[in-house]
Amino acid sequence: MSANATTIPSGTFNPSLARRKLTGTVFYGACIVAVGILLLTLFLLLYDVFRSGLPWLDVDFITGVPSRRVERAGLFPALIGSLEMGAMVGVMAFPIGVGAAIYLTEYARDSWVNRILQTNISNLAGVPSIIYGILGLALFVRALELGPTVFAGALTLTLLILPVVIIASIEALKAVPGNQREGAYALGATRWQMVRRSVLPAAAPGIMTGVILAMARAIGEAAPLLLIGAATFVTFTPAPFGTAYTVLPIQILGWAQLPNQDFHGLSAAAIIVILGVMLLLNGLAIVIRIRLSRHIQW
């Protein structure tokens, strides 16, 4: 503390409170306007999608296949493709992601190997999704000769969402109190028994939420699939290992890129469907979280 810092300024102190409070009010107003713009954008987006899409949304649209004639076109292949994709990604990402998270929180010591593993996962979360498509193309489609199939796409999307699943699972595992682990050890449990019987059930709600939200992300994400051969005109139900397939976001892109404006309506109708799927998955996540956390108390 120097003498200079404590010198009292000469003259009377002018708090100019009115001006300072006005600045504050203006800033508060700016915050409200910012959130208002966001809400307005969300509203306009939904309004636009429903205005353009509702007239086309009917049973024939859901059960139909793409057609060059706009009034006969449907999105059944894309819907099934997306659901197959989401299910396969969930089945693969769940064990690997949770396993990795368990290793990093319950097993890993503070060694350089494990620090590399951790840093690497957070860096992978920042890699653009289309880069994963390039890896999938070289590795799954060409090197492993899976061809442009739903399975190759699902493997690629699994790699893409793994960091998300791992990070969410780590959060859930870290939230379990330490005495939960010590209690299990005190009863003579091995490390795996402790994890399996004591920590995992307590972390399950958080983990399941993370996995389901990651599946929703996989269904909405399509950039990598452009490289894994997803087509925009598939007129049959894609089989998991068959060669041609499409998914909802790619179908939306395909219709939106056609010059004929009527097809934009089909895009909008398909958007309503994909938003519906997202809503169902989010609802499912909430239900599972509530059901699983019913018996947890500490």
Next chain:
Amino acid sequence: MTAQSTSLSLRRPFSERVIETLLFLAASLGVVTTIGIVLVLALETYHFFEEINPVDFLTGTVWSASIKPYHWGVLALVSGTVLVAGIAMIVGVPLGLLSAVLLSEYASPRVRTVLKPILEVIAGIPTIVLGFFAINFLSPEILRPLIGEKNIGIFSALAGGIVVGVLITPLIASISEDAMRAVPRGMREGAYAMGATRFEVIRKVIFPAAVSGIMASIILAMSRAIGETMAVLLAVGQQPQFSFDPRDSVQTMTAFIAQISMGETAQGSIQFKSLFAVATVLFAVTLVLNLISSWVVRRFRTAY
């Protein structure tokens, strides 16, 4: 409890070691992924540079991959990417930061429980939907009447930048809000006790204390805007040109990769190889941004 399950051997059972190995393999998959990405990009980019001079690639400003004479000046795609990401930052940073301040400092718990899920909904919208919104509403019904039909088309960097700005807003808002809420209550109250107004507390206490998280969120958002594909592909168009006019239709690096992979480009052709070279530039840029972001967090973090 049966007698055999209470064996008192201190050696870890074989099954325990198998499980630990399996878990370690799961955790290592990420490293394999990283090595795979780097190898594939390096190998294929090397093949591209066998035919095209790397200096011409990195300094050229004309890009023509489908119409002869071919030009491979990646700066045309880099400028398009920078333009779209720049507009996205101009839109997303103020929206994100102001929303974060509102949520962290002004909003009552009840308002928070409504606003937070809405931000999560925006974060969860598939990006193709925002691209569709750009060409079906934003361009034809707002931008074109406002700027003039002659001056701006359906596809423009401006429309693409705005929707990408909207989609990075939740990212900035949630990370910044976490950083601001982590500032201890005592620091706020100390400032109030000194006679500061609420805005002065935010500007001179909260903001400096949370600056590492705020900076990190902005850099991550920039990386996300640069890597965004589907919204940009639809909204910005496919005109690679070295331009910084927001009204122009341009092409980003991601949109070029998408366009080549959707077309009938033969594998092994120079066009196909160029895809990997562009992807290498994209990967390098986002990797550097992500590393800066984690460095900022480590360097400027003040733990309370």
